[in-house]
Amino acid sequence: MHNAKAGGTQNEFLPFSKPCLLKEDIDAVTEVLQSGWITTGIKCQELEEIFRTTVGCKHAIALTSATAGMHLAMLALEIGAGDEVITPSMTWVSTANMIVAAGAKPVFVDVERDTLATTAEKIEPFITERTKLIIPVHFAGAPVDLDPILELGKRHNIPVIEDAAHALGTYYKNQHVGTKGTSIFSLHPIKNVTTGEGGIFCTNNDDLAERIRRLKFHGLAVDAFDRRAQGRSPQAEVQEPGFKYNMPDLNAVLGLGQMRRLSQTNERRTRIAELYQELLRDVDGIMPLKIPTHTSLHSWHLYIVRIMPEITGLCRDEFMETLKDYGIGTGIHFKAIHKQRFYRETFPGLNHLGNTEWNSERICSLPLFPDMPPQDVSRVVDAIKETLKQKGSIT
Numbered sequence: 364m365h366n367a368k369a370g371g372t373q374n375e376f377l378p379f380s381k382p383c384l385l386k387e388d389i390d391a392v393t394e395v396l397q398s399g400w401i402t403t404g405i406k407c408q409e410l411e412e413i414f415r416t417t418v419g420c421k422h423a424i425a426l427t428s429a430t431a432g433m434h435l436a437m438l439a440l441e442i443g444a445g446d447e448v449i450t451p452s453m454t455w456v457s458t459a460n461m462i463v464a465a466g467a468k469p470v471f472v473d474v475e476r477d478t479l480a481t482t483a484e485k486i487e488p489f490i491t492e493r494t495k496l497i498i499p500v501h502f503a504g505a506p507v508d509l510d511p512i513l514e515l516g517k518r519h520n521i522p523v524i525e526d527a528a529h530a531l532g533t534y535y536k537n538q539h540v541g542t543k544g545t546s547i548f549s550l551h552p553i554k555n556v557t558t559g560e561g562g563i564f565c566t567n568n569d570d571l572a573e574r575i576r577r578l579k580f581h582g583l584a585v586d587a588f589d590r591r592a593q594g595r596s597p598q599a600e601v602q603e604p605g606f607k608y609n610m611p612d613l614n615a616v617l618g619l620g621q622m623r624r625l626s627q628t629n630e631r632r633t634r635i636a637e638l639y640q641e642l643l644r645d646v647d648g649i650m651p652l653k654i655p656t657h658t659s660l661h662s663w664h665l666y667i668v669r670i671m672p673e674i675t676g677l678c679r680d681e682f683m684e685t686l687k688d689y690g691i692g693t694g695i696h697f698k699a700i701h702k703q704r705f706y707r708e709t710f711p712g713l714n715h716l717g718n719t720e721w722n723s724e725r726i727c728s729l730p731l732f733p734d735m736p737p738q739d740v741s742r743v744v745d746a747i748k749e750t751l752k753q754k755g756s757i758t
């Protein structure tokens with residue numbers, strides 16, 4: 364361990380992410396446990412209501428994960444064999460996996476080198492008559508330039524679903540992402556708000572919302588709570604085979620307090636990100652992502668830097684290992700999907716995506732969470748400088 368050398372304030376392991384939970388959140392979970400109703404119910408409805416207001420959309424549907432939301436989106440849009448879905452390769456594997464699970468083909472597009480955002484210009488050449496859906500990603504908490512992508516979708520009559528897994532509290536042109544159409548948020552433990560696991564499907568489309576509600580609970584026209592309220596009413600019949608993706612109240616309740624505190628916790632994330640920006644400004648070979656100009660508010664889900672082996676003499680994996688020796692956790696968001704075994708072997712001849720591949724080798728997410736003290740940002744940067752010094756790339 365090199366902690367002493369790093370001049371850190373603590374000797375404990377510093378994780379790269381940590382949920383921001385208060386005693387009142389834990390008490391609220393206990394209350395649900397004691398209430399006699401722990402699956403989908405009132406708490407889920409409350410969480411959906413907070414999402415409707417925060418995002419500014421008509422419908423919000425609580426699910427067990429964002430991945431479940433992607434799966435149901437494919438089914439609701441009747442995407443299947445012979446269809447293509449466009450998404451960046453620089454995203455979490457779940458999106459591509461759900462496209463494949465639906466029987467369709469993922470068509471991977473490149474991203475901008477310094478923001479990891481895809482663009483309408485990068486998407487357009489890949490549109491064919493088989494394209495059934497476009498899934499842009501609001502990466503790391505910065506908004507994608509959505510308007511041209513929505514415009515492109517409209518022109519070709521192709522729906523767009525925003526992957527907003529990273530983007531709770533992200534504003535694009537002064538509106539919360541997801542306001543304009545259909546979006547999916549994640550409430551996984553590293554996200555800005557967590558319910559343990561969870562996802563929220565947001566849409567302004569009434570028919571789509573109705574279909575998602577039905578598909579998330581066995582294809583019944585009612586959900587678990589309606590059944591309790593109404594008994595086994597005649598309308599509780601299978602309309603189509605569905606899944607079991609309803610969020611339990613036990614999970615939903617954990618998110619309520621965090622949603623109310625979202626602007627404060629995102630503000631704390633912003634302060635940490637600003638401190639990193641300042642302390643890393645003069646560190647050669649460590650390149651933070653750039654903030655897209657159309658960002659009204661960044662939710663700072665992740666703080667990502669690129670390790671430049673050409674300058675530092677270190678590859679990203681060595682860099683991460685060394686930080687681990689200093690007691691500092693890091694992450695990779697993400698390794699290019701089109702380079703992963705299943706995708707390489709199943710879809711030979713996938714496009715070369717220069718910026719994605721360049722970043723895939725270099726990106727590293729540094730610790731960032733609302734309760735992280737500023738001294739720990741210094742601790743991370745000191746450890747980085749020490750690491751580079753030992754490699755001889757800085758003096």
Ligand SMILES: Cc1ncc(COP(=O)(O)O)c(C=O)c1O
Binds near residue numbers: 457458
């Ligand atoms: C960009 C992106 N999309 C989708 C997901 C899937 O979210 P979940 O874990 O809630 O299924 C993730 C999760 O990390 C993600 O980062």
